[in-house]
Amino acid sequence: xxxxxxxxxxxxxxxxxxxxxxGTDAGFYTSLALRIVDIHDLYSQLYAEHxxxxxxxxxxxxxxxxxxxxxxxxxxKRDESKAENWFLSNELAGMSLYVDRFCGKLKNLPGxxxxxxxxxxxxxxxxxxxxxxxxxxxxxxAVSDFRKVDEKFGTIQDLRKVQSSLxxxxxYLMLDIVLNHTSHRHAWAEKAKAGDKAYQDYFYFFExxxxxxxxxxxxxxxxxxxxxxxxxxxxxxxxxxxxxxxNYQWDLNYSNPRVLVEMLDNVLFSANxxxxxxxxxxxxxxxxxxGTSCQNLPQAHTILQxxxxxxxxxxxxxxxxxxxxxxxxxxxxxxxxxxxxAEECDFAYNATQMALRWDALATGQTSVMRAAxxxxxxxxxxxxxxxxxxxxxxxxxxxxxxxxxxxxxxPYPHRQYLKEYYAGQFPGSPARGALFSVNEKTQDARISGTxxxxxxxxKAIEENDDAQVEISIRKILMMQGSSFFFGGLPMLFYGDExxxxxxxxxxxxxxxxxxNRWMHRPIIDxxxxxxxxxxxxxxxxxxxxxxxxxxxxxNLPVVADFGNITWLPGRNIHIAGFxxxxxxxxxxxxxxxxxxxxxxxxxxxxxxGEVPVKLYDLWQEKYHDVGSDDEYLVFEPYExxxxxxxx
Ligand code: GLC
Numbered sequence: 078x079x080x081x082x083x084x085x086x087x088x089x090x091x092x093x094x095x096x097x098x099x100g101t102d103a104g105f106y107t108s109l110a111l112r113i114v115d116i117h118d119l120y121s122q123l124y125a126e127h128x129x130x131x132x133x134x135x136x137x138x139x140x141x142x143x144x145x146x147x148x149x150x151x152x153x154k155r156d157e158s159k160a161e162n163w164f165l166s167n168e169l170a171g172m173s174l175y176v177d178r179f180c181g182k183l184k185n186l187p188g189x190x191x192x193x194x195x196x197x198x199x200x201x202x203x204x205x206x207x208x209x210x211x212x213x214x215x216x217x218x219a220v221s222d223f224r225k226v227d228e229k230f231g232t233i234q235d236l237r238k239v240q241s242s243l244x245x246x247x248x249y250l251m252l253d254i255v256l257n258h259t260s261h262r263h264a265w266a267e268k269a270k271a272g273d274k275a276y277q278d279y280f281y282f283f284e285x286x287x288x289x290x291x292x293x294x295x296x297x298x299x300x301x302x303x304x305x306x307x308x309x310x311x312x313x314x315x316x317x318x319x320x321x322x323x324n325y326q327w328d329l330n331y332s333n334p335r336v337l338v339e340m341l342d343n344v345l346f347s348a349n350x351x352x353x354x355x356x357x358x359x360x361x362x363x364x365x366x367x368g369t370s371c372q373n374l375p376q377a378h379t380i381l382q383x384x385x386x387x388x389x390x391x392x393x394x395x396x397x398x399x400x401x402x403x404x405x406x407x408x409x410x411x412x413x414x415x416x417x418x419a420e421e422c423d424f425a426y427n428a429t430q431m432a433l434r435w436d437a438l439a440t441g442q443t444s445v446m447r448a449a450x451x452x453x454x455x456x457x458x459x460x461x462x463x464x465x466x467x468x469x470x471x472x473x474x475x476x477x478x479x480x481x482x483x484x485x486x487x488p489y490p491h492r493q494y495l496k497e498y499y500a501g502q503f504p505g506s507p508a509r510g511a512l513f514s515v516n517e518k519t520q521d522a523r524i525s526g527t528x529x530x531x532x533x534x535x536k537a538i539e540e541n542d543d544a545q546v547e548i549s550i551r552k553i554l555m556m557q558g559s560s561f562f563f564g565g566l567p568m569l570f571y572g573d574e575x576x577x578x579x580x581x582x583x584x585x586x587x588x589x590x591x592x593n594r595w596m597h598r599p600i601i602d603x604x605x606x607x608x609x610x611x612x613x614x615x616x617x618x619x620x621x622x623x624x625x626x627x628x629x630x631x632n633l634p635v636v637a638d639f640g641n642i643t644w645l646p647g648r649n650i651h652i653a654g655f656x657x658x659x660x661x662x663x664x665x666x667x668x669x670x671x672x673x674x675x676x677x678x679x680x681x682x683x684x685x686g687e688v689p690v691k692l693y694d695l696w697q698e699k700y701h702d703v704g705s706d707d708e709y710l711v712f713e714p715y716e717x718x719x720x721x722x723x724x
Contacts, residue, residue, distance in 0.1 A: 078131070083117050084110075086135065094142045105145045108390045113138070119383040123376055124334045133334035137387075140338060144345040144391045152351055155244070156394035164354065164396045164423060164566065165461050167637040170627050171200035171251065173468060174571035175216070176230045178600045183226070183235035187242040192606070194246065196574055196620065197627030200566070201243065202251040202356065204469060206230050210262045212588035213325040216469060216598070218253075218358060219260035223343040233350075240351040251354040251398070254344050257362045258326040266327050270313040279336050280327045281319035281365065283308070288367070289317050296321070296371050301516040303591040307371075321362055321371070331363050331380055341387055348392030354424065355388075356398045357381070360411065373407045382417045398424035398463060405429040405452045405476055412460040419457040427462035427565060429453060429476050434466065434559055434670075435524075435531070436474070438552060439498040439508075441671040443653040445484030445491075449476055450644050461638045462565025466556045467531075467573055469598055471513040471523035472499070499524045499531055507533030507545060509579060511593045527597040528553055528573040534615070535578040548672070550576075550615070551715040554622040555668055558696070558717050559653060561626050562666045564638040569623070572599040575606050576619040629695045629719060635662040643685065651675040652712065656685055665692065665720040669712035676709035682720075691724040 078086070091098055091106060098106040117134065124130045172193060176182070180189050183206070193201070205217025208225045217227070226233045243250050259266055268276035283289050289308040296307045299322055308317045309324040319328040329336050347355055364376035381399060388395055399411040399422030408429060413421030430453060433446040456462070474495055478488040497503040499510040510526025529535065532552040537545035553576070561567040583595030609620035630636055635657050645654035651671035657664040665682065669675045682689055682703050692701045696719045701710065710718070 078117060078134070080114060083113055087113055087138065090135070090138050090142060094139070094146070096142060096146075102145070105390065108393070109138075109141060112386045112390055116383060116386050119379050119386070120334075122379050123331075123337070123383075127332075127334055129334055133338050136335075136338045137341065140342045140345065141387055141391050144342070144349060148349050148392065149351075151244075152349065152392075152394070155351075156392065159394045162459055163394075165459075165638045167634055168631050169200055169249070169566050170198050170561075170630070171202055171249075171463075171566055171568040172196075172198045172571055172574075173202040173204060173568060175204045175469075175598060176206060178598060179571050180601070183231035183239055186239050190242060190246060190248070194248075196569075196624050197631065198569065199247065200249040200251060200354070202354075202568065203239075205253050205255065206236065210260055210325070213260065213262070213323070214588070215323055215326060215592075216594075218255050219258070219323065219326045220255045221260040221262040222264070223254070224346055236350060244351065249353040250351060251356055252347055252350070252352045253356045253358050254340075254347055255358040256329070256340055256344075257359045258320075258322060258328045261325045261327050263327075269318075270311060272314050277314070277316070278333050279330055279339075281330050282311075282314075283317040283319075286317060289319075292319075292365075292367055292371070295368055298516065300514050301518075301521075302514055319365065322359075328362070328365065330365075331376070332365075337380065337383075341384060344384060344388070345391050348388065348395045352395055354396045354398055356400055357384075357422070358400050360399045360422075361401045361403050361407070373401075373403055373410070378410060378413070378417075378421060381411065381421045382413060385413075385421055396423040398422060398426075401425055402428045402470070402473060402475065405449055405480075409452065409455050412457050419459040422460070424461050424463050424566065426468075427453070427464050427563070428473070430462075430563060431465055431560070432472055432474055432476060433480075434556060435472055435499070436476075436495060437653065437670040438532075438556065439495050441673075442484070442650050443647070443670055444650055445476070445481050445486065446653055447644065447647055448480040448483035454642075456640070458640045462563065463568045464560045464563050464565040465568045465570065466560050467528045467570045467597065468568070469570065469594065471525050471594055473523040493520075496522050496524060499526060501536070507536050507549070509533075509535040511596060513593055525593045525596050527577050527579050527599070528556065528570070529576045529619075530579040530597075532556065534576060538578070546615070548714065550618055550622070551713075553619055554626070555670075555715045555717050557623055558626050558719070559666070559668045561630050562636055562657065562664070562719065563655070564636065564640075564642050564657070566638075567627070567630070570597075572597075572601065574620050574623050575609055575616045577605075626696070633657075633662075633664065633695075635659045635664050645681055646684065648681045649675055649677050652677055654681065658685070663689070663722045665718065665722075667710075667712075667720070668717040669715055671712075672714050674714065675712040677712065678706060679704040679708055679710060680706040681710075689722040689724065691722075692720040693723045695719045695721060 096102045208222035208227045209217045265279045304323045309320040361372045364374040365371040401411045411422045411425045437443045481488040498506045499508045509530040512522040513525045515522040532549045534549035577599040579596040583589040589595045608614040608616035643656045654667040
């Protein structure tokens with residue numbers, strides 16, 4: 078289609094769909110007209126050769142129009158009221174939680190908002206809440222209906238009520254869209270099993286094992302222990318289907334444009350529920366090609382760029398988060414490159430920095446972390462990180478070997494050490510975690526465990542060791558502090574604010590026992606959480622520390638994510654230090670990852686513009702005079718400072 082044909086298609090559809098292009102729909106129509114050529118261009122890059130190319134392009138525009146027409150007026154107003162780049166603000170702080178494990182049902186959630194607001198959280202990431210078969214659910218990431226709330230959480234009306242309660246408090250909602258796969262119980266999969274060819278084309282079906290075997294040669298395994306291989310035999314139709322994750326999660330076939338349009342419709346359905354941030358699950362896997370790893374392929378980016386354009390038209394207030402947990406340089410590409418720089422995902426998980434903080438905590442040294450900063454600094458202005466210390470998933474040591482080498486270590490034994498340290502296998506390690514998805518062939522593994530258990534609290538409590546309890550709390554707060562001030566949206570994981578330890582009860586549940594990530598997905602005991610208010614309890618010390626950090630952050634526009642971060646030269650290998658700056662303000666953020674005291678020359682404060690005379694540490698509420706170059710700022714083990722320049 079050429080430009081003229083596209084414009085005339087647009088006008089035609091506008092008239093059949095009764096858009097008021099000179100009146101109430103003028104803004105929408107202009108936005109659509111402005112972007113349609115780009116959308117067509119992206120779409121053609123994927124489907125120019127496909128026989129159903131034109132028919133599905135028309136459907137795509139129809140979807141945009143009908144989503145706009147059914148978008149609630151209140152949401153349209155909310156779109157308008159949001160500043161451009163609203164999501165870069167220092168005033169946002171999020172928490173991810175499982176509704177059932179946090180408070181049972183959706184309808185109980187509004188009653189918990191005071192607790193969350195008290196902590197300083199104003200954005201809620203509800204872990205997957207759409208229908209997902211019990212026992213074959215992957216924590217909700219195997220979706221059997223993208224439009225039905227799973228009964229165990231309540232109904233779609235309950236979800237709408239949650240959204241409106243959040244809105245009234247000025248809070249934000251984040252939900253997932255599982256774009257890469259469906260449950261094998263999704264209607265499309267059921268039809269495919271029954272032999273419907275059109276629906277088999279929604280997935281990757283193979284009659285013989287020959288092609289799957291060829292694919293396997295270059296495709297890594299995501300869950301080598303629980304779900305080895307990338308294909309599953311479907312006895313109902315006697316064919317193989319691609320299943321990169323668990324065998325009950327069937328990969329959608331995006332080389333079929335109908336799949337793209339249907340899933341775009343589902344994306345926008347979520348948008349119309351009032352979602353502020355949409356977490357796109359596993360985008361790295363969206364496109365498959367024989368002979369490749371089937372991860373991070375250019376077409377996966379094209380799909381995301383196309384979705385982003387469509388969201389800008391139909392739900393402009395919704396930001397997109399790409400959950401790409403891949404190598405550092407590959408993550409950066411999800412912000413968009415070249416012409417699409419800052420026009421793909423608004424957010425990505427800062428999985429690199431997250432894992433590197435765990436690296437630094439285990440080694441007491443920040444050299445590997447430093448080696449990664451040049452890559453992370455390439456994040457385009459206008460995009461942002463989700464900064465986190467723990468989430469529902471495992472910790473993968475996915476940063477590059479060269480970073481480890483530059484940090485002064487051998488990659489293989491270094492990773493081995495980190496895994497043993499966090500699995501509590503290394504002699505003297507205070508951590509209590511477990512290895513997740515051990516790959517016997519490559520010896521690869523990731524790490525499970527709660528923040529508190531990985532920081533040594535579980536062991537310290539068990540051994541009645543008060544000194545170690547003290548150290549664990551320091552570590553917990555230092556890990557959180559170094560995440561909150563980095564630049565990006567801090568995302569807590571529920572339970573961590575009240576120092577939850579690993580929960581081993583998943584081992585008795587056959588639907589979960591094969592997946593030790595459940596050890597760090599606690600069931601909230603509100604009696605325990607009530608202790609956050611009781612002075613001196615562990616829960617209280619961790620909760621109030623986090624609350625204080627979040628409140629400091631909220632009052633500091635300089636930590637909004639405008640690319641205004643500079644790493645301080647490494648004057649002490651144990652200390653990670655960066656400067657957040659604006660024209661009016663300078664904030665030095667300094668973290669000691671060592672179990673021993675550490676010393677930082679005052680010269681470190683004199684290398685960036687005007688030399689400060691006096692600093693104020695917002696964390697410990699103390700003034701410090703900047704000393705001479707041969708004097709030091711002293712750090713206790715795991716101590717940190719958030720120093721603003723006052724003179
Ligand atoms: C994402 C989710 C993870 C899930 C996987 C498959 O990585 O975070 O929990 O297992 O996708 O959907």
